[in-house]
Amino acid sequence: MQLSKAVFRTLALAFLAVAFLTVSAPAQNIFGAIVGTVSDPSGAVLPGATVTVTDTSTGEKRSAVTDGQGNYEILSLPRGEYSVDVDHSGFKHFSRSPIDVVVDQQARVDVKMEVGSQSQ
Numbered sequence: 001m002q003l004s005k006a007v008f009r010t011l012a013l014a015f016l017a018v019a020f021l022t023v024s025a026p027a028q029n030i031f032g033a034i035v036g037t038v039s040d041p042s043g044a045v046l047p048g049a050t051v052t053v054t055d056t057s058t059g060e061k062r063s064a065v066t067d068g069q070g071n072y073e074i075l076s077l078p079r080g081e082y083s084v085d086v087d088h089s090g091f092k093h094f095s096r097s098p099i100d101v102v103v104d105q106q107a108r109v110d111v112k113m114e115v116g117s118q119s120q
Contacts, residue, residue, distance in 0.1 A: 032101035035073040036109040038066050038086055045070025046113060049088035056081045056098060077101045084109050092116035 038049040049066040053074050064072045083097035091113040099107050 029104045030078075031076045032079060032103055033073060033075045033077055033106045034082060034084060034099060034101060034109055035071070035106050036084075036111060037070045038072065038088070038111045038113060039070055040091070040113055041115060043112075046088050046091075049086055049091075049111075049113070051111075052085045052087075053077065053082045053099075054085070056083055073106075079103050082107075084111075086111050086113065088113060090115065090117070 034053050036051075038046045038051065040046055045066075047066050047068045047070055049070070049072075050063060051066065051072045051074070052061055052063045054061045055078070057080055062074050062077070064074050066072045078101070080101055081098040082101055083095060084099055086094040092115070094111050094113055096109060096111075099109055101107055
């Protein structure tokens with residue numbers, strides 16, 4: 001009788017361990033992203049440009065600043081359509097839409113800025 005209780009406890013613990021590992025599996029990603037590089041007309045990268053994405057259905061805005069290589073990334077965006085706006089001193093305002101953001105994918109929007117003032 002003692003042996004069967006020990007076997008039962010061992011099997012119960014093994015079952016609980018398997019159940020715990022199954023429940024703690026990583027969840028699926030439900031977001032997308034917009035990434036890209038901002039450059040000038042000659043193709044030189046533009047660090048310090050402000051990139052703003054706007055969800056066209058809700059109006060919610062998220063911003064990022066390009067890094068030293070002119071790259072930006074705006075992560076964890078809900079699925080939907082977005083507009084992308086870029087501003088940098090000495091260059092014309094850039095805008096593009098619609099940009100479709102899909103679950104678990106990155107939409108790439110590379111931007112070539114035109115020389116001019118920001119008010120143009």
